[in-house]
Amino acid sequence: MARSTVVNLAAGLEKSGFHGSFTEMRAKIKKVGLEVARQHAIFVEIDRKQKIGSVAGLLSLSQVAKYHHIAFAKFGIPSNFYGGTWLFIIPDSLELEAYGHLYCHDCDLA
């Protein structure tokens, strides 16, 4: 999970009213990640079965956004937390410099 994603999810969870310890936040973020992965699998399977779009089994940008929204909604994370930074006027690089290390110790840094 990318650092920016982790930061976004942590901010989104706090927005939803979740205020856990570091360990609890980390565990919650993993649950959100697992739910996103499950929704991805569901969407791919239905897309393949129903032959949705131009290529069966291949999702569109819109579908990717939708399954993220569905997973986020379960945790009360607003849908606009998907697909970008939640601090709109601050560049991602500065944001990650400030917050990234707080949430992500084992993330892929690439």
Next chain:
Amino acid sequence: MRYYNLKTLTYVVTLSLMAASCGANEDYIRVAPSLCIPINYAVTTRNSALPSTQLDPDSDSADVSIYLPPKELADAVPGYLAETLIGEQSHQQALYVMIGQPAVRILESTATLATLPSAANLYKAEAGTIAWQVAENREGTYVHWGHCSHTFVTEKHYDCLRDLQTANYLFTYTIDALNLHLYKEIDAYLLSKASLWKCADNREEKL
């Protein structure tokens, strides 16, 4: 004379910009052919920031979804659980509704219909690996209802994507197994909302 022409032009340009600006700030988003969804219920799903070269350019559905908050559903549909607790996992039960074009959804198999414990007239129509098709028994005829999938939170818990067809739309919404017995009431509520959201210039058209 030239001064007055320039002044008039300035007024015209300013008024035009103001008019355009007002038009852009409408309080709804139009979804073809005739839905005007209030912006507080609309969720945009277009994200141009992501790379799209390896993705499907089409998805047969609109770039706008509907978000109905859990509390609104709980207030509107008696018995609806706004939040579920399965094992140690709590989930909010908002209604996230994707809007597509009407589509023929054929049952893949009716050979091994198994009843779903949560709703009396719904049946698991196939074994499926991740998402399995669900059929509805309408007076002896089985028709496509949607898809369900295990949540892996507990052994038996699952949630679903309900496909609700109308003349002009396919509404696909999320529903937890614990609310599944209320799907007809949820269908009706969603359709009543959608009827309210028909655009002013298309009030007479079917939903």
